[in-house]
Amino acid sequence: MSDQSIKRTLHASSGAIPAVGQSIKIQKREEVKTGVLRRRLQSGLGLSVIYLFLIVMTIFALFPIYYVVQASLAGGQNLYTTDLHLLPAHPTLDNYVYAFTQEPILAWLGNTFLVSGLATAIGLVFSMTGAYALSRFRFKGREVTLNLLLALQAFPGLLAITAYYYLLQYLNLLNTAPLLGLALVHAAGALVFSCWNIKGYFDTLPVELEQAALIDGATHTQAFWRVTLPLAIPALAASALFIFVGGWSEFALANYILNSNDTGSNLTFMLGLYRLQGDFRTPWGYFAATSVIISLPLTILFLYAQRFFKSGLTIGSVKG
Amino acid sequence: MLKVKRSTIFLYMLPMLITIALINLTPVLYTLYLSFTNNTLFNGEYNFVALGNYGKLLFSTDSELLYVLGLTVLYVIACVSLFLIVGMLTALALNNQKVKGLLFWRVVLLVPWATPYAITALVWKFLFNFDFGPINQIGRVFFGKDFGIPWTTNPVWAFIAVVIVNIWLSYPFFTIVILGALQSVPQELHEAARVDGATSWQRFRSITFPLLRPAITPATILSAITTFQMFGTVYLITQGGPITSADKPGATSFVMIYMYNKVLGAAGANIHYAQIATFAITIFIILGTLTFLARSLGQRNKEALA
Numbered sequence: 001m002s003d004q005s006i007k008r009t010l011h012a013s014s015g016a017i018p019a020v021g022q023s024i025k026i027q028k029r030e031e032v033k034t035g036v037l038r039r040r041l042q043s044g045l046g047l048s049v050i051y052l053f054l055i056v057m058t059i060f061a062l063f064p065i066y067y068v069v070q071a072s073l074a075g076g077q078n079l080y081t082t083d084l085h086l087l088p089a090h091p092t093l094d095n096y097v098y099a100f101t102q103e104p105i106l107a108w109l110g111n112t113f114l115v116s117g118l119a120t121a122i123g124l125v126f127s128m129t130g131a132y133a134l135s136r137f138r139f140k141g142r143e144v145t146l147n148l149l150l151a152l153q154a155f156p157g158l159l160a161i162t163a164y165y166y167l168l169q170y171l172n173l174l175n176t177a178p179l180l181g182l183a184l185v186h187a188a189g190a191l192v193f194s195c196w197n198i199k200g201y202f203d204t205l206p207v208e209l210e211q212a213a214l215i216d217g218a219t220h221t222q223a224f225w226r227v228t229l230p231l232a233i234p235a236l237a238a239s240a241l242f243i244f245v246g247g248w249s250e251f252a253l254a255n256y257i258l259n260s261n262d263t264g265s266n267l268t269f270m271l272g273l274y275r276l277q278g279d280f281r282t283p284w285g286y287f288a289a290t291s292v293i294i295s296l297p298l299t300i301l302f303l304y305a306q307r308f309f310k311s312g313l314t315i316g317s318v319k320g
Numbered sequence: 321m322l323k324v325k326r327s328t329i330f331l332y333m334l335p336m337l338i339t340i341a342l343i344n345l346t347p348v349l350y351t352l353y354l355s356f357t358n359n360t361l362f363n364g365e366y367n368f369v370a371l372g373n374y375g376k377l378l379f380s381t382d383s384e385l386l387y388v389l390g391l392t393v394l395y396v397i398a399c400v401s402l403f404l405i406v407g408m409l410t411a412l413a414l415n416n417q418k419v420k421g422l423l424f425w426r427v428v429l430l431v432p433w434a435t436p437y438a439i440t441a442l443v444w445k446f447l448f449n450f451d452f453g454p455i456n457q458i459g460r461v462f463f464g465k466d467f468g469i470p471w472t473t474n475p476v477w478a479f480i481a482v483v484i485v486n487i488w489l490s491y492p493f494f495t496i497v498i499l500g501a502l503q504s505v506p507q508e509l510h511e512a513a514r515v516d517g518a519t520s521w522q523r524f525r526s527i528t529f530p531l532l533r534p535a536i537t538p539a540t541i542l543s544a545i546t547t548f549q550m551f552g553t554v555y556l557i558t559q560g561g562p563i564t565s566a567d568k569p570g571a572t573s574f575v576m577i578y579m580y581n582k583v584l585g586a587a588g589a590n591i592h593y594a595q596i597a598t599f600a601i602t603i604f605i606i607l608g609t610l611t612f613l614a615r616s617l618g619q620r621n622k623e624a625l626a
Binding site: 060132299 | 321322324326328329332333335336337339340342343344345346347348350351354406409410413416418419425428429431432434435436437438439440442443444445446447452454457488520549551552555556576579580583584593596597600601603604607608610611612615
């Protein structure tokens with residue numbers, strides 16, 4: 001509470017007690033007391049309502065995660081009963097052993113890393129050079145490019161899914177390297193957002209830094225790589241994470257263009273998981289264990305990278 | 321601004337421009353072209369039909385456009401208003417200094433944000449399972465053996481189910497946005513209003529809420545647009561179903577899901593690529609208009625503040 005408001009409170013309460021007879025004073029004081037009591041009761045009640053709400057929200061937020069973790073430890077036995085089991089009776093790691101030995105989970109992870117990693121590398125490099133040009137240089141066609149980027153941002157790639165299919169077929173990627181094709185489409189899709197985000201961040205960096213470097217004899221390329229890029233790491237990290245996570249969870253296009261081979265080892269893990277879960281011959285415990293294994297690294301990465309998100313995304317977007 | 325040779329600028333722009341031209345622009349233009357033809361899987365023709373497909377989509381009585389659009393708008397309204405309410409309540413609770421263990425609650429309540437959404441969608445699908453899902457199992461503990469909510473087979477329940485999952489995924493974003501804005505509301509204003517006898521509801525209505533609006537408005541518009549084009553979460557749970565009659569799309573066939581199901585097609589059935597392209601371009605025009613309006617609205621807000 002600030003000084004001023006304390007003064008105001010004091011002033012208000014002293015004004016409420018008239019300095020007339022003693023009895024009136026006491027009566028008034030009693031009233032003030034019950035008022036305080038009522039207010040305290042109310043705020044106590046309010047506080048317990050808040051705690052109740054927080055507990056309910058915590059159950060809502062954590063229940064799916066809790067359930068899938070306990071199911072992954074429960075073995076196969078008690079998932080397909082109609083009775084409730086919230087604690088595994090005999091905790092076992094069988095499901096995890098099965099996931100690693102019987103499902104091509106490592107191949108899925110490898111494929112997904114390949115797609116997301118390639119998409120991130122391509123998307124980031126292409127968008128940061130483009131964003132640099134749009135932020136630092138003035139040239140004919142700059143406005144047109146910015147408007148084009150804006151219009152494309154409103155176009156969800158999913159709408160053109162048949163066209164992507166033909167494009168990858170035309171580029172001869174569909175049968176030879178479908179994962180590379182997927183990565184290209186992801187990279188291009190994320191390029192637009194990433195370029196806006198990084199350009200917004202470049203705009204906040206003073207151009208005088210590069211001018212100084214140029215005067216000291218650096219080339220443009222050196223100024224870009226050695227001065228501007230290191231300063232823009234928060235925005236670059238945020239964009240990279242954005243592209244990576246997008247590729248990691250992509251389902252629609254992968255489902256459309258990837259055809260499963262006999263063992264399913266050529267899939268991204270989202271597709272693999274989808275098939276695992278859709279197939280009710282596979283015990284659900286296997287699905288649970290597999291999804292825990294796959295979620296864990298991403299969740300940790302996300303929590304770790306959150307601080308980049310904060311500064312990298314907000315600064316970029318505010319100015320953009 | 322830096323002065324450089326034109327060729328340098330060109331080199332910086334080239335990789336991005338080529339990628340965008342090849343992978344972003346070409347499919348859009350191809351889809352546009354396709355929408356003016358009569359192409360299907362069976363006929364393989366590309367005959368020019370002018371605006372015929374658009375006429376059919378917009379004015380034909382058996383067009384499913386209005387139904388799908390209506391369903392999607394209903395979903396957007398339900399989701400976004402609930403995001404706002406849940407996000408606001410959690411942010412207000414987390415901003416209350418009298419609550420003990422704030423850091424703990426804050427971390428716990430933001431957990432759904434950090435989980436990969438597609439995997440959690442599949443987990444939710446199991447939670448909703450009629451026989452084996454824990455939600456119905458818990459219900460059976462309280463309401464007897466015959467209890468069971470037909471989460472994925474009844475149209476209304478399926479709709480509710482995908483709203484619930486979307487709230488679970490999205491409320492943390494609103495909590496963070498609102499919490500950030502709440503912490504910038506000067507405490508003195510509250511104290512002054514309290515002294516003047518304002519109830520907590522009055523304080524919220526006339527002090528907190530107006531000060532939160534600049535932060536809430538863009539977040540709301542943004543999430544309305546992303547909810548409009550929601551695909552993965554809903555598709556992984558319902559595939560757009562349940563389908564209750566042969567001539568109507570399923571109860572959770574929102575625009576993207578509706579289109580995706582059309583593209584995949586039923587086994588052995590004809591796929592009307594041209595009509596699908598027409599639908600896609602129409603949705604693009606709607607989305608583009610919305611995005612443009614949102615942007616100019618945001619700009620006006622910014623100018624009004626400055």
